[in-house]
Amino acid sequence: MVAKVGRTPVTRADVALWLQTHEGAGAVEGALDAVVERTLLVEKAREDEFLKDPEVAARVEAARREVIANAYLDRVARETSTEESLSARYEARREGLARREVHVAHIVVRLAMGADRRARAEAQAKINAAHARIVSGADFAAVARELSEDTVTGALGGDLGLVREGQVDARFFGAVVALKPGEVSEPFETDFGLHVARALEAPRTVLPTFQEVRGQMAAEARHEAEEMLMRRLREDIPVRRYPERLSGVVGTKKAEGEQ
Template structure:
């Protein structure tokens, strides 16, 4: 079935030497539509075609005209609702324009120097207090009766008593702890960040204990803990290399938000 009514292609001889004043030249017709040189040039630029390669240019011209003809044939067939197609094209245009604009706008807005300056001037954002702890956990659940909870507390206190009597922390962990993950590491949880854990636990280890101290049993939402402070709280600064990507993203977002606000306030919106 022949979809193309007529395609008249003008010679591309001289294309390579075409100057800007020739951009309005008609290079082909597809049905009743004239194809302009400037439109085809824009297509070549989009596809990043080497315009010095005449063979490649001609191949892309054929593709361009064939698709133009196919589009024309489909439009004339009236199979598709034109208003729906137009609405979809309009939305695609909006998305493309917004995306391309900000891609271009943000390209040089955030520099390596700017990222380093932000890191240096906002050091507190990249600092956190950490502490290294080990614990023995006797688990509880919210559905436990008071009697069951007392049994759990008694067991936690038994573990604490053994420690006070001279038993090694590692041996008591092996005997009592119900945290199977930390139990494999002699009860060590590792370095934890202040505020990132249960508030009762956080307060205990960050403000109430000293290095090598062992706490009496205390309760959190997880159960009863007996904690040993392995290393006292210390302020840790994340290295620049680890956070530079996050800073870049943050600065680009700030620049985008500011430009978005500027653009939106430059055009009035009136709902009828």
């Protein structure tokens, strides 16, 4: 106990939780002061029998329910997301985790979603002109520096570096992974605009490291554990529903001034 407010003790755990859940809470002493202030309000609420108000009691129970449920799920997640279990999941999933990647350069002409016919025609003419210059012998990098509307890669001669399957637009990856080294694509469209691309290397298949996909493995393990837990709970704990008693329940707050 680090303080006592009326009948209520304030513990080190209370202060630690305040620091964890309040960004920028500051020093420990300040957190203690904040917890004491909130506890003073709770003491006065008890004195005024405020917790007997049905709406307040429902809010208290809802908060309690959420805290307990989430804490229990966190414990389940920890039990199913040990380094050993995640490593075993990774080994079992190795083949399915493999992804193709390719080193590619591109030229892009921006085209807004829903662009009108004139804007589309102008963008198409620009990307067609870039493509024509390249197939006629112009240096791809020089054309990219001159015409690409992706200023970052344009300054690098269009070089996007390695692009990996699943991490870029699917239409873009599908177009570039089919190219042979040095081959230039026909103009194609994605949500980002119109492109001409050039493969700088042959595609290769890579396996992400455990650390690269650890978060994904942990999320999958937690999701599976939660689903399994809920199935078991529905089987083990009887539940009765009374939907006919929901008449009059309001799901959203009324706007200010609304009758």
